[in-house]
Amino acid sequence: MARLNPWRWVVFGLAALYFLVPLGASVIFSVDVNDRITFGAYSQIVSTGGFVSSLVLALELAAATIVLVLLLMVPAMVALRLGAPRLRPVVEVVCSLPLVVPPIAFVAGISTVLKWGPDYLSRTPFFETIVAIQNPDFPFVLVLAYVVMALPFVYRALDAGLRAIDVPTLVEAARSCGANQTQALLRAVLPNLRGALLNASFLTLALVLGEYTVAHLLGFQPFAVWIVDVSGSQAQMSVAVSVLSLLVTWALLLALAALGGRSASSRTVSRGKTTS
Amino acid sequence: MTSTLPRVDTASAAAPQRRRRAPGWLAVVPLLVVTVIAFGIPALAMLNGAFTVKDQATGATSYTTANLTDSLQGAYLTALLGSVKLSALSAALATVLGLFLAQAVVTSRFRALRDAVLTASGVLANFGGVPLAFAFVATLGNSGVLTQHLGLKDAGWDLYSFWGLTLVYLYFLIPLMVLTITPALEGLRAQWREAAQNNGATHAQYWRHVALPVLTPSLLGGFVLLFGSAFAAYATAAAMVGSSVPLVTLQIADAISGNVLVGQENVALALSLDMVLVAGLVMAVYLPLQRRSARWLA
Numbered sequence: 001m002a003r004l005n006p007w008r009w010v011v012f013g014l015a016a017l018y019f020l021v022p023l024g025a026s027v028i029f030s031v032d033v034n035d036r037i038t039f040g041a042y043s044q045i046v047s048t049g050g051f052v053s054s055l056v057l058a059l060e061l062a063a064a065t066i067v068l069v070l071l072l073m074v075p076a077m078v079a080l081r082l083g084a085p086r087l088r089p090v091v092e093v094v095c096s097l098p099l100v101v102p103p104i105a106f107v108a109g110i111s112t113v114l115k116w117g118p119d120y121l122s123r124t125p126f127f128e129t130i131v132a133i134q135n136p137d138f139p140f141v142l143v144l145a146y147v148v149m150a151l152p153f154v155y156r157a158l159d160a161g162l163r164a165i166d167v168p169t170l171v172e173a174a175r176s177c178g179a180n181q182t183q184a185l186l187r188a189v190l191p192n193l194r195g196a197l198l199n200a201s202f203l204t205l206a207l208v209l210g211e212y213t214v215a216h217l218l219g220f221q222p223f224a225v226w227i228v229d230v231s232g233s234q235a236q237m238s239v240a241v242s243v244l245s246l247l248v249t250w251a252l253l254l255a256l257a258a259l260g261g262r263s264a265s266s267r268t269v270s271r272g273k274t275t276s
Numbered sequence: 277m278t279s280t281l282p283r284v285d286t287a288s289a290a291a292p293q294r295r296r297r298a299p300g301w302l303a304v305v306p307l308l309v310v311t312v313i314a315f316g317i318p319a320l321a322m323l324n325g326a327f328t329v330k331d332q333a334t335g336a337t338s339y340t341t342a343n344l345t346d347s348l349q350g351a352y353l354t355a356l357l358g359s360v361k362l363s364a365l366s367a368a369l370a371t372v373l374g375l376f377l378a379q380a381v382v383t384s385r386f387r388a389l390r391d392a393v394l395t396a397s398g399v400l401a402n403f404g405g406v407p408l409a410f411a412f413v414a415t416l417g418n419s420g421v422l423t424q425h426l427g428l429k430d431a432g433w434d435l436y437s438f439w440g441l442t443l444v445y446l447y448f449l450i451p452l453m454v455l456t457i458t459p460a461l462e463g464l465r466a467q468w469r470e471a472a473q474n475n476g477a478t479h480a481q482y483w484r485h486v487a488l489p490v491l492t493p494s495l496l497g498g499f500v501l502l503f504g505s506a507f508a509a510y511a512t513a514a515a516m517v518g519s520s521v522p523l524v525t526l527q528i529a530d531a532i533s534g535n536v537l538v539g540q541e542n543v544a545l546a547l548s549l550d551m552v553l554v555a556g557l558v559m560a561v562y563l564p565l566q567r568r569s570a571r572w573l574a
Contacts (some may be wrong), residue, residue, distance in 0.1 A: 003487065003547050005383075008380045008383070008384065009382075011277040011376050011380040012375055012377075012380055012389075014395075015377050015393075015450075018446075018447075018450075019400060019447070020397070021415060021422070022411045022412055022414075022416075022447070023411065023412055025411070025415035025416075025420065025421040025422055026410070026415065028414075028421050029414035029415070029421050031421065032421075036385070068310075068368040071306075072306055072307045072310055072359055073307060073426070075303035075304075076303050076306070076307040078303070079301070079302075079303035079304055079390070083301070084301045084303075084304060087301055087304050090304075090308075091304060094307070094308065094311050096559075097311075097315065098315065098557050099504075099555075099559060099561050100552060101315075101319065101509030101552050101554045101555065102507070102510075102551050102552070102555055103510065103550075104508065104510050104525045104528050104529060104546035104551070105322065105466040105528070105549070106315075106319075107532065107543055107551050108319060108322055108528055108531075108532055108545055108548040109317075109318030109320075109321050109322035109325075109545075109548070110318045111326050111532050112318070112321040112322060113317055113318050113321045113543065114486040116321075119363055120494070131502075131526065144310070144314035145311065146314070147313045147314060148314045150312065151311070161284065195490065206402060210402075210404070210405050210406070210407075211405075212405055212406050212510075212511035212514075212515070213510045213511055213514075213529075215533050216511075216514075217529055224406050224511070225407065227406055227407075227410070228406055228514075228515050231410065231515070235413070235419075237415070238410055239410050239411070239414040240560075241410075241412040241436065242406065242407035243411075243415075245406075246407050246411070247311070249402065249403065249407075250399050252400070253398060253402060254395065254400050257317045
């Protein structure tokens, strides 16, 4: 029988200590100037050069990645249930492959490809494509990389959502009621996937906002890269920004937990892999 | 790229015309095309680069295994081993500590506490990267809050070291383990414990002969998953220690940024290939184990 067990409280106590102290210390560090409490570090953030532009860039990248990955994945996943079950293993493998390639190895490959531009392709139309996707105002190459990195999570989120509904029956039923195929998909299937779509979008959002490796090594400066860049000169502010970004991520994920129910376990598995 | 996107729409728009059998595979095509472009080409480029050298004088390239050999020697080997050591140690610690925490959660009578720990684990397992590094720098770094208040520096504490990094990695690895192992712990039937007790087994004997053998696939699977996470981690280490701890990810990053000898760029690709092989091995171990634990605990 599970009774009041002293060792359990030891375990919980130690865990609470280990997980809460760094958070508390960060907050203290960011507000404590010579033993006086001041929120200067937080108010400075907004006025520091690059804050707004890097945040906007990160949000734009996140929005583009979410739109693209959902446009690619939702029709494919629905089609797997409706008309192409034989492609299922193919899609599953394709969506799992990014797990085998660590982000740093992936970006090593990307930067090799990008170097082909000046080296081999300078007289072909590909060269202009390669230049265009590296436009610092909106580096589309990052969107492509993030789409690939998001595939495993989006796959799992959508798969869980689709598993909960019977797509063929749903489409059949909608069509019996006079809907055509498009209406059936848009008005019967998609609304039932709302939770899964939100889930997938939030995961992708968290991934893109926290992503450092690829953006840093390709030389772009979205939010996570900007934090590191300013930290050299202003340690206190960088901790303040970290605290803020943590709070935002928490809010997002808690909202996700509230909206999507208890499916937290499956998606987290590789997040550590991608950002840490 | 852009030319493939509209096909998503044509796929669903074309469907009503062919009343019953929509050409389902058409909707999968854009996904495959984009993956081949965004993932396949860089992967092939990495593979190709790992096996080529460029002659500095003539500019000619030739195929060789020299890069791979180089990547397994000297400083590169040190970094690779450093990564393996760090990942293995922190994954092993997190496996044990995560098991304790998860067991405390699973057997807790307080539903609210349980939910709180599981939700927090979901959040903290996602809390990698740069913010994590800075949180620990603020706590235990050179001028960190705890370092100063407890005088840890005189006691020889150094966050920017192997052990410091291990401590930081545990911060996202333990929650990851809690999430991974909780379903398995929930799958342990109360009857098994009761049967063991009825046969006169002690608590320790129950764990040694019943619970742990059943949990072993899940524990091993969790371990390799954690190992993979720690092995691939870059942002935390880069933001925290720079290059004072030799890690393969930091070496690759140096090489990509051009901080290496001329002619060594492709060694970074060979190192990447080494990493992929290790990660592939991890997955090859993880997936069958996951399947096996599912069989036991279904």
